[in-house]
Amino acid sequence: MKRNGLFITLEGPDGAGKTSVLDILAHRLEESGTDYLRTREPGGIRISEKIREIILDNDHTEMEARTEALLYAAARRQHLVEKIVPALKAGKVVLCDRFIDSSIAYQGAARGIGTEEVRTINRFAIGSTMPDLTILLDVPAEVGIRRISEGRGHEVNRLDAEGLDFHRKVRDEYLRIAESEPDRVVLIDATGSLEGTAEVAWDAIKSRMK
Ligand SMILES: Nc1ncnc2c1ncn2[C@@H]1O[C@H](COP(=O)(O)OP(=O)(O)OP(=O)(O)O)[C@@H](O)[C@H]1O
């Protein structure tokens, strides 16, 4: 796919601060007059938001791991073709809250399906459209869980509600991804202040926009 835009994803364990940092980054892009699109996974468009509801519903305790992985990949496919690719072709900066690395970390590693299996179904879903830059906000699982439980108004979904061991596996896999793809993934310690974390993320984006 020929594209002129910049595809940026934010990743990290639950409660790392992705949504909060994205609020600040979107504001910075706005101020700088950059044509950008902010979106999220699973979701971002009508069909994928419906799939999100199915996946994250706390009542769906019987959902099997591969079913979950396939639903995330299906939501990703529709979101990509309907929203992300057109925006990139139009030359926009796309800021996406989560993408393929979430599936590798959550379904591949933490659910135990296997990272290569999950990569394979996601290659089918996204073809060659990988992010140009991935900002990985790193916090220990305990910190993320505490932030979510203390954060007023934060929905606790079926995945958030998994145990500490699950969230530790998610974080460990993210760190492995960062180590294996240093050109794409910028690893940021997100245990400090929100403003400080967002500043480092903004510097990484500015350097790619030049
Ligand atoms: N650097 C920070 N220090 C302290 N609290 C923070 C920080 N960043 C975010 N928070 C708080 O932690 C909670 C979770 O933040 P946020 O929703 O941005 O995380 P997230 O990574 O998007 O989570 P999820 O993946 O579960 O949606 C919120 O209450 C937010 O105010």
Ligand SMILES: Cc1cn([C@H]2C[C@H](O)[C@@H](COP(=O)(O)O)O2)c(=O)[nH]c1=O
């Ligand atoms: C894209 C994607 C997401 N997840 C998980 C990660 C979170 O626990 C939820 C999404 O909730 P958020 O508040 O929007 O972060 O889904 C996953 O397991 N696999 C994925 O591919």
